[in-house]
Amino acid sequence: MNPLTDAPEKRYIPLSLLRFRTLLVGVFDQGGQVLESNAGFQMLCTEEESANDWNCSEYLINPSWDQLHLSTSSDDTDAPIYQGILTLRFPEENYQSVTAMIFRQEGLYYLVAEYNVEELGLLNTSVTALNDELMRMQRELVRTNHKLEEQRELFRMASITDVLTGLYNRRFFIESLTEEMERSDRYGKSLSLILCDVDHFKQVNDTYGHDQGDQVLRAFSQLINESLRSFDIAARFGGEEFILLLPETTIEQAVMTAERLRKQFKQQNMTTPPTTITASFGVAEYTKGETEDEIIKRADLALYQAKKTGRNRVEKATD
Numbered sequence: 001m002n003p004l005t006d007a008p009e010k011r012y013i014p015l016s017l018l019r020f021r022t023l024l025v026g027v028f029d030q031g032g033q034v035l036e037s038n039a040g041f042q043m044l045c046t047e048e049e050s051a052n053d054w055n056c057s058e059y060l061i062n063p064s065w066d067q068l069h070l071s072t073s074s075d076d077t078d079a080p081i082y083q084g085i086l087t088l089r090f091p092e093e094n095y096q097s098v099t100a101m102i103f104r105q106e107g108l109y110y111l112v113a114e115y116n117v118e119e120l121g122l123l124n125t126s127v128t129a130l131n132d133e134l135m136r137m138q139r140e141l142v143r144t145n146h147k148l149e150e151q152r153e154l155f156r157m158a159s160i161t162d163v164l165t166g167l168y169n170r171r172f173f174i175e176s177l178t179e180e181m182e183r184s185d186r187y188g189k190s191l192s193l194i195l196c197d198v199d200h201f202k203q204v205n206d207t208y209g210h211d212q213g214d215q216v217l218r219a220f221s222q223l224i225n226e227s228l229r230s231f232d233i234a235a236r237f238g239g240e241e242f243i244l245l246l247p248e249t250t251i252e253q254a255v256m257t258a259e260r261l262r263k264q265f266k267q268q269n270m271t272t273p274p275t276t277i278t279a280s281f282g283v284a285e286y287t288k289g290e291t292e293d294e295i296i297k298r299a300d301l302a303l304y305q306a307k308k309t310g311r312n313r314v315e316k317a318t319d
C-alpha cells in the first residue's frame with residue numbers, strides 16, 4: 001500500500017505533513033510495526049521498506065527498541081520519551097541517522113525527525129564551492145581549447161608555409177594545383193600557372209653574400225604577394241624559383257600578370273643589395289587531361305626558353 005496515494009483505514013499523520021520531505025514523521029505501534037509514515041520518512045528507507053508493513057524494532061539500533069520500550073517517561077504528556085540522534089540500520093549495512101524526537105500517546109509511538117539542517121547547510125556550501133570550482137575548470141577548459149586551436153592553426157600554417165618568404169610551400173602548391181585542375185575540369189574554367197626564377201642569383205649571393213640574397217628572395221615574394229588576387233596561390237618552389245597558380249585565368253591574362261611582375265621587380269629600388277635584379281618567367285595554361293607534372297614541365301620549358309633568350313623575359317609554353 002502506498003500511504004501517499006492509497007487511503008488508509010485510519011490516518012495518524014495530518015495530510016499536510018504526509019508529503020513533507022525534510023521533516024520525517026512515522027507512527028508505529030507497541031510491537032514496532034509502522035502504521036503510517038510520511039514522504040520524508042520513506043526517503044530513509046530502501047524500496048523494500050518504503051511501504052508501511054515493516055517493523056521499526058528490527059531496524060532501530062540507537063536507541064534500541066528495548067531501550068525505547070522500557071522508557072519510564074509517562075505516557076500521554078507532551079514530553080518526548082526520546083530526543084537526540086536516532087540511527088536505523090537497513091539491510092546491506094545501510095545506516096541512516098537523523099535528529100529525532102519520539103512521543104508516546106495512547107500506546108502508539110510518534111517519531112518526528114528532521115534532516116540535520118546544519119549538515120545540509122555545510123553540504124550546500126560544499127556544493128556551491130564545488131560548483132564554483134567546476135565553473136572555473138570549465139572556463140579554464142575553454143581557454144585551453146582556444147589556445148590549442150591557435151596552436152593547431154599555427155602548426156597547420158607552419159606545415160604549408162615557406163619560412164624564409166612567408167609564401168606557401170611546394171607541397172601545398174601541388175595540393176592546390178590538383179584541386180584547381182579538378183575545378184577547371186568540372187566548370188570548364190581556364191587555369192594558368194607562372195614559374196619564375198631570379199636571374200643570376202648565384203652572382204647576387206657571391207657578390208653580396210647569402211643574407212643579401214635572402215633579402216632579394218623576400219622582396220620578390222612580397223612583390224608577388226601584393227600583386228596577386230586573393231584566390232591566386234603563390235609558393236616558393238625551390239631555391240630562387242617561385243610558382244603562381246591563377247584560377248580562371250587564360251594564358252594571355254597570365255602573360256600580362258607575369259609582365260607586370262617582371263617590370264615591377266626590375267624597377268624595384270633595391271637598397272640591399274644596391275643593384276638591379278631581374279627575373280625570368282615561363283607561363284602555361286592548363287589543358288584538360290594533363291597531369292600536374294606535365295603542366296609544370298611545360299612552364300619550366302618556357303622558363304628555360306626565357307633564360308636562354310636573354311633573361312628578364314616572359315615566355316609562353318607551347319601545348
Ligand SMILES: Nc1nc2c(ncn2[C@@H]2O[C@H](COP(=O)(O)OP(=O)(O)OP(=O)(O)O)[C@@H](O)[C@H]2O)c(=O)[nH]1
Nearest residue numbers: 197198199200201202203205210213214239240307
Ligand atoms: N641566399 C639564398 N640563396 C639561395 C637559396 N636557395 C638557393 N640559393 C642559391 O641560388 C643560386 C641559384 O643559382 P643557379 O641555379 O646557378 O642559377 P642563377 O645563378 O640564378 O642563374 P640563372 O637562373 O641561370 O639566371 C645558388 O647559388 C643557390 O645556392 C636561399 O634560400 N637563399
